[in-house]
Amino acid sequence: MTWLERLRDGLSKTRKQLNDSAGNLGNDLRDVFTNRLDSIEDLEYALIAADVGRAATEEILEDIKASDKSNLQEALMEALTLQLEPDARRAQFRKLGFSPDASRTVVDPKGHVVMVVGVNGVGKTTTIAKLGEYYMGRGKTVMFAAGDTFRAAAGAQLGVWGERLGVPVVQGADGGDPAAVAFDGATARAARGTDLLFIDTAGRLHNKHNLMEELKKVRRVVDKADPGEPTEVWLVLDAVTGQNGLAQAKKFHEATPITGVIVTKLDGTAKGGILVPIVRELGVPIKFIGVGERAEDLRPFDSREFVRALFDVDVPQAEAR
Ligand SMILES: Nc1nc2c(ncn2[C@@H]2O[C@H](COP(=O)(O)OP(=O)(O)OP(=O)(O)O)[C@@H](O)[C@H]2O)c(=O)[nH]1
Numbered sequence: 001m002t003w004l005e006r007l008r009d010g011l012s013k014t015r016k017q018l019n020d021s022a023g024n025l026g027n028d029l030r031d032v033f034t035n036r037l038d039s040i041e042d043l044e045y046a047l048i049a050a051d052v053g054r055a056a057t058e059e060i061l062e063d064i065k066a067s068d069k070s071n072l073q074e075a076l077m078e079a080l081t082l083q084l085e086p087d088a089r090r091a092q093f094r095k096l097g098f099s100p101d102a103s104r105t106v107v108d109p110k111g112h113v114v115m116v117v118g119v120n121g122v123g124k125t126t127t128i129a130k131l132g133e134y135y136m137g138r139g140k141t142v143m144f145a146a147g148d149t150f151r152a153a154a155g156a157q158l159g160v161w162g163e164r165l166g167v168p169v170v171q172g173a174d175g176g177d178p179a180a181v182a183f184d185g186a187t188a189r190a191a192r193g194t195d196l197l198f199i200d201t202a203g204r205l206h207n208k209h210n211l212m213e214e215l216k217k218v219r220r221v222v223d224k225a226d227p228g229e230p231t232e233v234w235l236v237l238d239a240v241t242g243q244n245g246l247a248q249a250k251k252f253h254e255a256t257p258i259t260g261v262i263v264t265k266l267d268g269t270a271k272g273g274i275l276v277p278i279v280r281e282l283g284v285p286i287k288f289i290g291v292g293e294r295a296e297d298l299r300p301f302d303s304r305e306f307v308r309a310l311f312d313v314d315v316p317q318a319e320a321r
């Protein structure tokens, strides 16, 4: 299976949910707004049910009303793509009345150190392994630091990945100080001149306050070891948790400003619309999305590709990666 096939497959639950609630999206757009008012309410319901969020749903309906597309699905696809653009760009494009044609996220970290955060079980550790593979495939050298010392065997899990991928892993003792592991990792990265260091972190501590304080400390200590780093803090969010995950994300964002989001497990949910409020409410770009457990199931996020896959529409060959 190619990535696009996996993506379409992964989004099938969300697609089914949209189709079941919104009826035939192939409807003629004029019909929808004149004599078939019902379907606009159905569409509104479908978007809310897919976790697109109220504010975005309202804008989408406005954009569809103003659209010159001939059928509902085309208008909806364009409006949704726009909702996946960062605020400033979205406002600009809405004013001009058209969709952006280039929508691929820049995924190369600004600097060298990426801290990976998120609650337990969302997929942080496996995502770090997939990211390692992705960047190595692009000619970068990579290191990992096993900063989750809270959960027994978390370090070992990352160690196994490191061995499999040939990536050096800086380890600490189980129950040891995660900031010390991060400090050692950042120091070693700078000394060796490795391109990228990914720091794994705990997803759970005795309480939330401790976790947030620990993440702040890890950040401070990395900056001490390698001034200016970490340049990136990526939050891993499990799409299955929908709006709850978004609420968690805001907590993390307050404690340690995040620079990117990675959304995993899109294959396991009908709420793939959650990407919209993530972009709108966090104001942070989505870097990667995951639709499965294998390394190839994690890819840079591309809003147009995502929306087309969601509606099972072909992506022109030249654009397919
Ligand atoms: N179906 C599916 N499973 C995924 C995806 N990404 C990760 N997983 C699975 O989610 C499970 C948890 O992944 P971990 O990487 O251990 O999660 P974590 O956030 O590090 O968890 P803690 O260390 O306990 O905080 C694993 O079984 C992964 O294979 C995805 O995109 N789709």
Ligand SMILES: [Mg+2]
Pocket (backbone or CB within 6 Å): 124, 125, 126, 148, 154, 200
């Ligand atoms: Mg983990």
